[in-house]
Amino acid sequence: MSSHPVQKKRVLWINHFVPYPPKGGLLIRTHGLLDKVLDDHEVTLLCLVQPRLLAPYFESVEKGLSEAKEFFESRGARIQFFSMDNEKTKWHRLKTAGLSLITDNPYSVNWLHSAALKAAANELNYDSFDYIHVDTMGLLGNLGTTLPADKTVVNHHNAEHTMMERRAEKETQWAKKRYYAIEAKKIGRFDAQMMRHYRNHIVCSPEDKNALSKLVPGMNVDVVPNGVAFKHEVERTPQVGKLLFIGGLDWYPNHDAITYLLEAVCPLIKQHNIPIHIDIIGKNPATSIKNMASRYDFVTIHGYVDDINVFYRNAQAFLCPLRDGGGTKLKVLDAMNYGLPVIGSDIAFEGITVTHNESGYVVNSTETLFKTLCELVQTDKNTESIGQKGRQLVAEKYDSKTISERYSHLISEYN
Structure with a gap:
């Protein structure tokens, strides 16, 4: 400059x-x-x-x-x-x-x-x-x-x-x-x-x-x-197993990601009785998503929420299993800004220089996503340290x- x-x-x-x-x-x-x-x-x-x-x-x-x-x-x-x-x-x-x-x-x-x-x-x-x-x-x-x-x-x-x-x-x-x-x-x-x-x-x-x-x-x-506007102070009270997704559900890449999560990943969570709760926040969720989510008592569809700070504060990690879309995902930068470690695909991290297992979790298959979720709740896998490194990345490159x-x-x- x-x-x-x-x-x-x-x-x-x-x-x-x-x-x-x-x-x-x-x-x-x-x-x-x-x-x-x-x-x-x-x-x-x-x-x-x-x-x-x-x-x-x-x-x-x-x-x-x-x-x-x-x-x-x-x-x-x-x-x-x-x-x-x-x-x-x-x-x-x-x-x-x-x-x-x-x-x-x-x-x-x-x-x-x-x-x-x-x-x-x-x-x-x-x-x-x-x-x-x-x-x-x-x-x-x-x-x-x-x-x-x-x-x-x-x-x-x-x-x-x-x-x-x-x-x-x-x-x-x-x-x-x-x-x-x-x-x-x-x-x-x-x-x-x-x-x-x-x-x-x-x-x-x-x-x-x-x-x-x-x-x-x-x-x-x-x-x-x-x-995103870098937050110099954030409050974190993460609950193990509490996962979060935020994004407009009338945008087809988000709709597709949540559909995939509910069809491919949630059955595995239920089958193996993994202690996880997933909060999904976003305007205009389709009826199909609401119906699929109703099969699982560990999934809550919130729709649009005006104040999302409490969700960022209490979540252990942010889920972003995108399979479609383009550009750099602000939902990912927002989550990193709040100190949440992000679990996402290559597409989710496009334009963001995240290093796997250091400043985020890069997962591109159902198997690796489910394995990462299991490790999160079973070992807590140092998620706060990874979240803080993600925050540092936002401060350095994406403010x-x-x-x-x-x-x-x-x-x-x-x-």
Whole structure:
């Protein structure tokens, strides 16, 4: 990072959701990146409104938008909200998914269509900005190649095409498998087309940088890690055998992970009578998950919980058996930040430099996951020491304050 004072820039920040409140993966990454940028620069925010992202946290969408506006204006930013044409009802989303089968663009681009945002963008004087941050590739379906490429940087929360490829590979239903495979190709084709015009990008992990570089070699790709606000003090009263998962259960990688846990791992826990209790927290759990969980008296589905501190405090470890998804998992960094050792797959730890049996437990099969759980409750396996090393890793590499400061300096030094 430069030791010189930050040079104030005029920043246009275009987002596919309202980055408030800082709860949940997408919200935490963007809110965290913005933190120091708001202090150091003159920021104009253009945000699409996704009602389903706001709904769990506010009594109404209008209340959420009002609080978000108040927050960002108190930080000196100008902010505007724009409706999404395909987010009005579930029927609109289903119609968009169907129409995406016969269009060149993928669903992720068609879904983010906003006539209001497109019209507003066409009226902007881009000469009045020094730096333009586009928070996801799909927004370029509205913006096309109209932005000045020399001062536009596209953020990637994950490498979308590789995430969709994974989903296609593991899907067992032929029709869905085919749909996801087609979507993966469309995403890759759209991203490659736009990357030939917009050559400056930021990603949250080296894995995502490698995936983008394979699409179009020669891109300018900076790794700006995901981060969480480091907690300098945490209270731990762990109970042996008390395990925790936190993550939105309407997000398919989380849904898949919990389904796998309930179908493959919980029967083994029950069969061998292992003294374990699993708390699963996350908004919008499917009926199928609730029904599967009801078979086990050692599993509790909580749904959305406003105050999760007591769960972090009392859990012995955090379970994250992801088999799908992309990007760096903020749920994992959150757990590490609270001092919980994380038991997770390679996918769970993507972008996080965890060392097995030192700062976390890397497990990639049902057998090794079950064995690790047994060792945890039978020997206590020095879990607190591993949790503390994970916390230290967050402090050193994944503190959102430090990451936001670095991004602010990147903007300041951008020419």
